[in-house]
Structure formats: structure tokens, C-alpha cells
Amino acid sequence: MVRMETKIHILPEALCNKIAAGEVVERPSSVVKELLENSLDAGASDILIELEAGGKRLIRISDNGCGMNRQDAFLSFERHATSKIRTDTDLFALTTLGFRGEALASIASVSRLRLTTSDNDEGLGQQIYAEGGKIKSATEVGFPQGTTIEVRNLFFNLPARKKFLRKEQTELGHAADVVTKQALANPAVSFRLKHNERIMVDLRREKGVRERVAALLGRSLLSDLLPVDRQNSADLQLTGLISQPQLTRSASSHIYTFINGRYIRDRVVQHAVMDGYRHLLMKGRYPVVVLFLQIDPAQIDINVHPTKHEVRFREQSKIHDLIAESLRQTLRPAGWLDTKADTQITGQA
Ligand SMILES: Nc1ncnc2c1ncn2[C@@H]1O[C@H](COP(=O)(O)OP(=O)(O)OP(=O)(O)O)[C@@H](O)[C@H]1O
Numbered sequence: 517m518v519r520m521e522t523k524i525h526i527l528p529e530a531l532c533n534k535i536a537a538g539e540v541v542e543r544p545s546s547v548v549k550e551l552l553e554n555s556l557d558a559g560a561s562d563i564l565i566e567l568e569a570g571g572k573r574l575i576r577i578s579d580n581g582c583g584m585n586r587q588d589a590f591l592s593f594e595r596h597a598t599s600k601i602r603t604d605t606d607l608f609a610l611t612t613l614g615f616r617g618e619a620l621a622s623i624a625s626v627s628r629l630r631l632t633t634s635d636n637d638e639g640l641g642q643q644i645y646a647e648g649g650k651i652k653s654a655t656e657v658g659f660p661q662g663t664t665i666e667v668r669n670l671f672f673n674l675p676a677r678k679k680f681l682r683k684e685q686t687e688l689g690h691a692a693d694v695v696t697k698q699a700l701a702n703p704a705v706s707f708r709l710k711h712n713e714r715i716m717v718d719l720r721r722e723k724g725v726r727e728r729v730a731a732l733l734g735r736s737l738l739s740d741l742l743p744v745d746r747q748n749s750a751d752l753q754l755t756g757l758i759s760q761p762q763l764t765r766s767a768s769s770h771i772y773t774f775i776n777g778r779y780i781r782d783r784v785v786q787h788a789v790m791d792g793y794r795h796l797l798m799k800g801r802y803p804v805v806v807l808f809l810q811i812d813p814a815q816i817d818i819n820v821h822p823t824k825h826e827v828r829f830r831e832q833s834k835i836h837d838l839i840a841e842s843l844r845q846t847l848r849p850a851g852w853l854d855t856k857a858d859t860q861i862t863g864q865a
């Protein structure tokens with residue numbers, strides 16, 4: 517007997533969005549990350565992050581970036597809708613943090629989301645409200661140029677995931693961590709973080725990374741940090757600040773590494789950093805590192821994981837050695853490598 521009906525069916529779009537959301541939206545801090553990236557890509561110089569109940573009740577991010585017109589505002593809720601890439605070659609010439617065109621659609625599908633935006637200085641804006649990804653209302657509003665996105669009741673329609681959310685303070689900690697990372701990478705942008713109406717972080721625009729590190733991690737830290745500045749070629753450059761070996765931490769959470777302005781937690785990079793400190797730190801101790809690798813986007817693949825926390829290098833060992841070697845050279849003139857350790861390291865180079 518031939519059976520005509522199929523076993524396979526195409527899933528409804530709302531369910532696809534929920535599945536996609538599962539990949540990028542794990543907790544309030546994931547929303548904060550995605551929205552901050554959008555604000556930065558929009559060229560914002562002032563960003564306000566407001567949270568309630570650790571972001572579980574409310575996440576509101578306001579920027580003074582380029583904003584969107586009416587049509588774009590509607591399109592931004594669609595999956596695979598982006599202004600950032602057009603063709604597959606663009607994937608290897610990325611200059612923006614976003615490119616998948618999925619974040620807003622994903623976040624909207626698991627929350628109550630209100631987008632207010634304006635792309636002009638006449639004060640004419642658009643407001644769109646969606647519940648579980650379904651647009652419920654759209655109105656014209658008076659609004660200065662920029663964008664505010666309000667995300668309420670995250671996972672209200674995904675109770676299984678909501679159960680995994682932690683205490684308010686824990687979620688707030690994750691969100692604050694995301695703000696710290698973006699703030700380190702973007703010293704020229706002001707960031708304010710408010711939690712339950714209380715100001716937690718207030719960072720004005722700064723000239724450079726040094727000033728931002730001082731504001732974020734403490735001015736007293738600066739005297740123990742050494743500058744790294746290594747230009748390998750026109751499109752490979754390493755800059756930042758690293759701690760002298762006497763300044764250590766008990767966890768690797770103070771190692772901040774960025775590739776083309778994007779925070780990355782990469783195994784190869786992490787290993788290279790620790791390699792640079794080899795013989796200098798006690799077991800179980802970690803340095804404070806804020807390191808920026810600027811690399812030709814054609815040399816990396818960032819499309820590895822939806823959260824973009826990982827990267828693949830074309831020339832992995834070259835990058836590893838550049839980082840490890842630069843750190844060693846930075847630490848050496850400071851007198852921290854004794855001759856014995858020095859020979860060992862040169863021997864391995
Ligand atoms: N704060 C903002 N200011 C101006 N435009 C924005 C803002 N947020 C989103 N957009 C517009 O909406 C589009 C969709 O945003 P979304 O975050 O979903 O995708 P993306 O940033 O392009 O890619 P990704 O999914 O990798 O983040 C963006 O490409 C951008 O054009």
C-alpha cells in the first residue's frame with residue numbers, strides 16, 4: 517500500500533523562531549549582549565541599560581545611534597533580516613558585530629518587546645509592540661534619533677527555560693559582565709547601567725582603553741599594568757594592557773580578549789595568553805589581561821557559533837605565537853623573566 521501523506525512537515529515560523537532563540541537567548545545577559553551589539557553597530561555614543569529583577573522582569577536599552585525608519589523597524593523583527601551583510605563574501609569581510617539577522621526576531625519570540633526608534637532629527641519615530649514575536653501594535657510617536665528596545669518578561673512563553681533562570685543578583689552579575697566587556701572594547705562610548713532604578717555603572721566617554729580600564733577595574737590597578745603594542749603587519753595588530761606577574765587573580769575571568777572589537781573566549785587565544793606568562797605565575801593564578809587583536813576579517817571565521825563567542829583562525833599557530841611572544845616581550849623589559857625562564861622560553865620558540 518502506498519501512503520500519500522508525508523511524515524515530514526515544515527515547522528511554523530513562530531516555532532522556528534523559538535528554536536533559534538534557544539541558541540542565542542539563554543538568559544537576560546544574552547539579550548543585553550545582543551542589544552548592545554546592535555546599538556554599537558548603529559554607531560551609538562551613549563547607551564543606557566536599565567534592568568529590573570536582574571533583567572528577568574525588564575531589560576531596556578536606549579541608544580543614540582542611527583535609528584530605523586518605519587519599514588526597517590518592521591523588517592528588524594523578521595528572521596534573517598539584516599542591514600549588515602548582503603552576500604556570502606561579506607561574511608569574511610565583517611566590520612559589524614551582528615550579521616545573522618536573527619537576534620531581534622529571536623528575542624521577540626520569547627518576550628514582550630517594544631521597539632521605539634527614529635532615524636531623523638525631526639523627532640518623528642515609530643513604536644512597535646510584539647508579544648511572543650507577534651506584532652500587536654504599531655504607532656507613530658515623537659522620538660529623538662536613536663533606538664530604545666524594551667524586553668519584558670523574558671521566556672514568558674517558554675516556561676521550561678524560565679525555570680533555569682537564577683536569582684536576581686546572579687542574573688544581574690551576568691548582565692553587568694556583558695556591559696563590562698562591551699565597555700572595555702568601546703571606550704569612546706558612554707555606558708550607564710541601572711538596576712531597579714539604582715545606577716550601578718556610570719562610564720563617561722573616554723579617550724582610550726587605559727582610562728576605561730581605570731574607570732571599570734579601578735585606577736589603582738593601572739600601575740601594575742603594562743601596555744602591549746605590537747604591529748605585526750598592516751592587518752595584524754595586538755594592543756592592550758596586561759598585568760605584571762605580581763598582580764594575579766584566582767580565576768581566568770579577568771582575561772578579556774577581543775578580536776576586531778568583539779569579545780571572544782577562545783581556547784587558542786586563552787592558551788597563548790597563559791603561554792606568555794609561563795613560569796611567571798603560581799599554579800591556579802591568572803593575570804589581568806585586556807587584549808585587542810585587530811586582524812584582517814578574511815583571516816577569521818566568526819560564523820562558528822550563534823553567540824559568536826568563538827572564532828576560527830586561518831593561521832591558528834601564527835596568532836597563538838604572536839600573542840604569546842608579544843606578552844613575553846612586554847613582560848621581559850619589566851624584569852620579570854629571569855635568565856633561566858628566559859632561556860627555557862627562547863628554547864621553545
Ligand atoms: N539599536 C539599533 N539601532 C539601529 N538599527 C538597529 C538596532 N537594532 C537593530 N537594528 C536593525 O535591525 C536589524 C536586525 O537586528 P538583529 O540584531 O536581529 O540582526 P543583526 O544585528 O543584523 O544580526 P545578528 O543576528 O547577528 O545580531 C539590524 O541589522 C539593524 O539594521
Ligand SMILES: [Mg+2]
Pocket residue numbers: 550553554613614615619620
Ligand atoms: Mg544584532
